[in-house]
Amino acid sequence: MRKANLNYGFHFTGGEPFLNSDLLLRATEIVNELNIPSTFVETNCYWCINERLTREKLQLLKEKGLKGILISVNPFYLEYVPFERTERGIKISQEIFGKNLMIYQLEYYFLFKRLGIKERISVKDYLNLVKDDLRERVEMFLMGRAAYNLKELYPKYPANHFFDQPCQPPFLRNWHNHFDNYGNYLPGYCGGISLGDCRNLNELLKDGLDLERKPVLKFLINEDFKGLFHFAKDFGYQELREGYVSKCHLCIDIRKYLLERGEFDELKPKEFYSHLE
Secondary structure, three states: OOOOOOOOOEEEOOOOHHHHHHHHHHHHHHHHHOOOOOEEEEEOOOOOOOHHHHHHHHHHHHHOOOOEEEEEOOHHHHOOOOHHHHHHHHHHHHHHHHHHEEEEOHHHHHHHHHOOOOOOOOHHHHHHHHOOOHHHHOOOOOOHHHHHHOHHHOOOEOHHHHOOOOOOOOOOOOOOOEEOOOOEEEOOOOOOOOOOEHHHHHHHHHHOOOHHHOHHHHHHHOOOHHHHHHHHHHOOOOOOOOOEOOHHHHHHHHHHHHHHHOOOOOOOOHHHHOOOO
16 A cells, blocks of 8 residues: 555545445445545535535445545536535534544635525526636646537647656556546546556566567656657657647647547556547
8 A cells, every 4th residue: 555655645536436326335335344444425416406415425434434525616616506505515514523524625615605505506697796807817738528619718839849848647656546446547637647556556566567579658747748748749749730739738638539540558547538529
């Protein structure tokens, strides 16, 4: 566990972990049995439909070993989750977890309360209401679907603009990495890239990565984006004429194209790429 850097903490994120409450409960039990500290869950509170259900689920999770909870609040969640559910989740989480409740982002929580919002409100209507600049107020990594769905909000640059920029946060790091529900060991926040099977970490740590058989990983680990770009061009990839909003946008567009043209074991799960646009 120390080698995998899990001894400092573990969190359940998603997607939305409460979509499968039974699995979340069992996972909490397992992590508690392994004596991993600082276990917490992230949620958007869609499931907090009434006080009884909310209290029962959170109390049971605490009894099984959950130490804390992070509740997500921003205009993107507000479009799909009635704010009264978010308030209910926060109120009861504070009673059960005390100081181990984190609201992210707190300023949006107070803003929505001041506005008297109770139900859902579309991002478009919200922006018309408050004239907010989401680019300044919401921390966003322009990766995954965000790179495509929010690209009109940001300036765009040609591919070579990003060749010499380091990945932010770093692609390989010994803190805050993820395992997905397919068993893939993800570097940081980079969905759709697998360093290996998280269920065989000892084998992975012992044998290392065979980068000659995983060319996409090789380019990313060596921070050779120019090389990755030209590697993809050899497969027929064409640079987006409108440009890219981030290095992550360039990376994921290349990976998506490569997966459509061949088998790359490091590009997992395939389902990730089918839901980008």
